[in-house]
Amino acid sequence: MTYVIGRGGKILSRADWTDPPTIEWTVQYIQSSRAHRQEGFHMAPFYAEIVGYRWNSPAKVMEGLRRAGPKAVEDYERAMEHRRKQGSIPGRIKIDD
Numbered sequence: 001m002t003y004v005i006g007r008g009g010k011i012l013s014r015a016d017w018t019d020p021p022t023i024e025w026t027v028q029y030i031q032s033s034r035a036h037r038q039e040g041f042h043m044a045p046f047y048a049e050i051v052g053y054r055w056n057s058p059a060k061v062m063e064g065l066r067r068a069g070p071k072a073v074e075d076y077e078r079a080m081e082h083r084r085k086q087g088s089i090p091g092r093i094k095i096d097d
Contacts, residue, residue: 004030019054051095 004013004026013026037043065072 006030015052017052017054019052022052022054 002013002015002018002023003011004023006012012030013023015022033043061076062073065076
C-alpha cells in the first residue's frame with residue numbers, strides 16, 4: 001500500500017501498489033490544486049478512484065520467486081491456478097485491452 005498524507009494528517013491518496021509514476025502524478029496534482037487555491041480559485045475536494053496500470057514482467061516475477069525458494073514458486077502457482085478457476089470476480093470491472 002502507498003499513502004500520500006497531507007500536512008494535517010488527512011489521507012489524500014491511497015493505492016494498493018507502489019507505482020512511482022502514479023505517485024509522482026498524484027503529488028503534482030495535489031501541488032497544482034494547492035497552487036490554484038492560493039491564486040484564489042475555489043477548490044472543493046471530491047473522492048475519486050482510478051484503475052492504474054504498471055509495467056509487469058512475468059519472467060522477472062518468476063525470477064524473484066525462484067530466488068525466494070521453491071515454496072514461493074509453489075505458493076504462486078497454486079494462487080494463479082485458483083484465480084484461473086475462480087473466473088470473474090463479482091464487483092470487479094472488466095476492461096478489455
